[in-house]
Amino acid sequence: MNATAQTINPDKLNxxxxxxxxxxxxxxxxxxxxxxxxxxLYKSLATHGPMTSGELAAKTGTAERYIREWLSAQAASGYIIYDAANGKFSMEPEQAAVFADADSPVFLGAVGDLVAATMLDEPAISEAFKTGRGVGWNRRSKCLFCGTARFFRTGYRHHLVQEWLPALEGVVEKLEQGAIVADVGCGHGVSTMIMAQAFPKSKFYGFDYHGESIEDARRAAKEAGMADRVTFEVSTAKTVPAHRYDLVCFFDCLHDMGDPVGALRHIRSIMAQDGTCMLVEPFANDSLEDNLTPVGRVYYAASTVICTPASLDQEVGLALGAQAGETRLRKVTAEAGFSRFRRATETPFNLILEARL
Structure with a gap:
C-alpha cells in the first residue's frame, strides 16, 4: 500500500x-x-398512466423493448414510480411538473438538449482550453439554441411580467401606455413575445447576432399573430439601431458578450433620457465560496463550456462568466456611463438588475 492509500479515510472515501x-x-x-x-414519453405517462411498458409503447408509437429499458432506468433514477404489484409505471404530480408539463414553473425537460450540446461541442471546447481562443454561439450545435430557449422560457413565463417588470421604477406604466422596447440578445425571441403579449400598446424589437435564431423568432412571431408589433433583426449589441428606447433588456446574455462595457455604452447612447436598462443575469454572489451551491454548480459548468467560450470568441473577450455577481456587474454598468444601478429583485436562479442614466 502506498503512502497516499494509507492516508485515505474509508468513511470519506465511501x-x-x-x-x-x-x-x-x-x-x-x-x-x-x-x-x-x-x-x-413523460407527457404520455403523466397523462395516461399508470401504464405498462407495452401500453406506453403503443400510446407513443415506439418499440416496447426500448421503452421497457427506458422506464426501468427512469424508475431507478427516481424520476418515475414503479408499482411491482401490477408491473405498471406512473408519475407523481411533482415529477410530472418537472418533466411533462412545459408550462410548469419548474419544467426542466429542456435540460437534455443543453447537456447534449455540451457533449457534442466538447472537441471544440477542449481545443479552446489549449489555445485560449473562444467558441462562439455561431459555431455551436443546433440543439444548444432550442434547448436554451426552452430552458429559459420557464423562468420568463412565470416571472418576467408578474415580478421582474413591476420591480422596475415606472416601467409597467410606460408599457401599458405604449413604449419602445429593445430585447438585446433575444435568441428565439421567447422573452420578447412574452412581453409583447402582455403589453399590446407597446412596440418590441428583438436583436441577436445569430441569424438562424432570428429566423426562428420571426417564424414564431408570425405564428403567434404578433408580427405587426414585434420585429426581429440580426444585430450585435453594439450595432442596435437608434430608437430612443424606453426599455432595453438583456436576458441572460450580457455575460456572454465579449465587450459588455462597450455594448452597454452603445445602449446608453440610444436610450430615452428617462429610459431603463434591465439586466437579467444568472444568480450569483460576489465570492466563489458563496457560490459553491447546487445552483452555482450548474452555472459554473455552463459558464465553462458555453458562456466563457462565447465571450472569448469576441472582441475584448472580457469573459465575465455566468457567475459574475452584482458587484462586478455594477462596475461594468458604471464604466459604460450609467449613474444609477440597483438590484430590483431576484429569484434562486436570477438577479434582476436595473441601470439608468
Whole structure:
C-alpha cells in the first residue's frame, strides 16, 4: 500500500464514491431525459398512466423493448414510480411538473438538449482550453439554441411580467401606455413575445447576432399573430439601431458578450433620457465560496463550456462568466456611463438588475 492509500479515510472515501455514483447515474441518464422529452414519453405517462411498458409503447408509437429499458432506468433514477404489484409505471404530480408539463414553473425537460450540446461541442471546447481562443454561439450545435430557449422560457413565463417588470421604477406604466422596447440578445425571441403579449400598446424589437435564431423568432412571431408589433433583426449589441428606447433588456446574455462595457455604452447612447436598462443575469454572489451551491454548480459548468467560450470568441473577450455577481456587474454598468444601478429583485436562479442614466 502506498503512502497516499494509507492516508485515505474509508468513511470519506465511501461517501465520495456514493456522490460520484449518483453523478455518473445522472450523466448517463441525461440522454434518456432527452429521449423522453423528444418522444413525448413523460407527457404520455403523466397523462395516461399508470401504464405498462407495452401500453406506453403503443400510446407513443415506439418499440416496447426500448421503452421497457427506458422506464426501468427512469424508475431507478427516481424520476418515475414503479408499482411491482401490477408491473405498471406512473408519475407523481411533482415529477410530472418537472418533466411533462412545459408550462410548469419548474419544467426542466429542456435540460437534455443543453447537456447534449455540451457533449457534442466538447472537441471544440477542449481545443479552446489549449489555445485560449473562444467558441462562439455561431459555431455551436443546433440543439444548444432550442434547448436554451426552452430552458429559459420557464423562468420568463412565470416571472418576467408578474415580478421582474413591476420591480422596475415606472416601467409597467410606460408599457401599458405604449413604449419602445429593445430585447438585446433575444435568441428565439421567447422573452420578447412574452412581453409583447402582455403589453399590446407597446412596440418590441428583438436583436441577436445569430441569424438562424432570428429566423426562428420571426417564424414564431408570425405564428403567434404578433408580427405587426414585434420585429426581429440580426444585430450585435453594439450595432442596435437608434430608437430612443424606453426599455432595453438583456436576458441572460450580457455575460456572454465579449465587450459588455462597450455594448452597454452603445445602449446608453440610444436610450430615452428617462429610459431603463434591465439586466437579467444568472444568480450569483460576489465570492466563489458563496457560490459553491447546487445552483452555482450548474452555472459554473455552463459558464465553462458555453458562456466563457462565447465571450472569448469576441472582441475584448472580457469573459465575465455566468457567475459574475452584482458587484462586478455594477462596475461594468458604471464604466459604460450609467449613474444609477440597483438590484430590483431576484429569484434562486436570477438577479434582476436595473441601470439608468
Amino acid at each position: 461517501t465520495f464514491m456514493g456522490k460520484m455514483l449518483n453523478d455518473v447515474g445522472a450523466a448517463m441518464n441525461a440522454s434518456l431525459l432527452l429521449i423522453g422529452d423528444k418522444l413525448g
